[in-house]
Amino acid sequence: MNIHEYQSKQILKEFGVKVPNGSAAFSPEEAARFAKDLSTDVVVVKAQIHAGGRGKAGGVKLAHNIDEVKSYASALLGRILVTHQTGPEGKEVHRLLIEEASDIEKEYYLSLTVDRKTAQIVMMGSAEGGMEIEEVAAKTPEKIFKEYIDPGVGLMPFQTKRMAYNMGFQQSVIAKASKTMECLYNAFVAKDCSLAEINPLVVTKQGEVVALDAKLNFDDSGLYRHPDIEALRDIDEEDPKERAAAKASLSYVNLGGDVACMVNGAGLAMATVDIIKFYGGEPANFLDVGGDSTVDKIAEAFRIMQSDDQVHSVFVNIFGGINKCDVIAAGIVEAAKVVGLRVPVIARLDGTNVEEGRRILREANVPGVHMAKNMVEGAKLAVELAKEKKLQARIKG
């Protein structure tokens, strides 16, 4: 789960990281009021969306008086911001962070994440602050320093000191930089983060070490023990179909094409998306109905897939292990009754109770439901029927 910059900063502040004074504003009036409360000459107006690259996209403005704050806020709120991380459709700005500007002496990069290979938390730091760290890693990997943290003892002072010296902090701020690392680590562990990133971390002209930006991502599996984090969820930032799917314990990712896929198991669901593309189609989604499907869950899956106007066919690809084909087949029949089938459905069933599943579909004889002999036939037919349906829609339109 992701949260906004201002929320991340609030959490880091609680753990002792120094952040600029600021508040989240939802209207130009609020923005102006918060700007007045700040005692600085220059105020930063920052668009709050769950994506990086906001500065380059025009989402960060420096205001020199209250009128400027107000006009920047009016211009940004409601605007669609397109950054390299949002995709071409961009994201609408609903919130702003109104923050005091800092006198920057130098920018750095600092982050924590879990290293899969060593099964340890790894701290990464670099003097190349404010840049895309992937770019730094690709071009000049020697400029990124790493400290692997022993889970038995946690982040040790020698490591924060070594990192601070490696990153090139002046002696006068070594202690403050080390302290920032320790605080960031404490937050990471306490809140079950999957990523904690400060980019840039700055040293100000006044000799303070300040998190100018902050990004915290959380491990979804750990959220059950952090209701305070769950409460920060911003549903405006999430795809409504992905959200509806999550509520029904379905795993769904919108992919934007016109052949919808309903599959059991994440691996097969990914591979089904791939095979649709392989046969010349455009997959509309990844959808894993999980190992314990019920008829209701299948019906809900159909509701979600068909709520996408772009969808022109549905490919059901099931290998019944724990999921039984008869339950899936009954689910398709039920979905046809309660949700209605707007587009052709192509079903490939194999595995546990396959004969029973095929019998249910055959006997129900639902118009628009096709049974495929095997996966290849099913994928090809789904692609073909989507193209036909699309053509019909175009002729009608």
Next chain:
Amino acid sequence: MGIFVGKDSRVVVQGITGKQATFHTNIMKEYGTNVVAGVTPGRAGETVLDTIPVFNTVSDAARETGANVSVIYVPARFAADSIMEAADAGMDLVCCITEHIPVLDMVKVRHYLKNRKTKLIGPNCPGILTVDECRLGLLPTYIHKKGHVGVVSRSGTLTYEVTYQLTMAGIGQTTCIGIGGDPVKGIDFIDVLDAFNQDDETLAVMMIGEIGGTAEEEAAAWIKANMKKPVVGFISGRQAPPGKRMGHAGAIISGGKGTAADKIKALNDAGIEVADTVASMGETAVRVLKEAGLYDTCHTC
């Protein structure tokens, strides 16, 4: 033969009184698995499925029944603790089925296992099955036929799918293992490949990977340097967008790392054939076996 589990495995089921655990323990028993004990705290003295005694702790179960292998079906918030309990009780192998264990809990588990003998399969996995000998986890039994191909996969359903395709093509298996879809887990591809390499019964290996992490790339390098048997690959997630979690917690392309294209390239560079689609895994295996002159021996069913 086969690897990690077999006729001599004495199995304890952690969380045995749960609905899913009891259901699968029954299938394990019917398949011939030697299930000697179950564990659910507070339920010692009871019996499950008429014959399996329940204990409060894994240590009790191990002491009383000689259990040396554990399979875990407990909810996510208790599962990390259950793995450590099994390791502490001296299990040779622990197979954890549970999905959604917090990553930082798994970091602790891996640290705990460091200087212990216990091998961990999973979590978030379908388990392991040595054909006609032993089944731990969720794998459907009827799709397996005895033979000479080992199967290892990060995905549950793809383990079943490929096994089914192999069986349909007349190619039997030795052991099929799902190593799980989490970013931090127990054994990885190389551990399994190494074991298959040393197993006399196994003549070839089917390896199913997916986006996220670099385990497939590392396996490719290991295969090139060490593997004496043909390996056939498949990678799912070619169309996965970066930064999106594709069902499995570990299936995510982050910072441009972990793409299907990179993995396929690494495998191809190591001389490993990778099936074009999920539907052609079985036929790709058949082709590779024929090229290696192993088809007749491997055509066992």
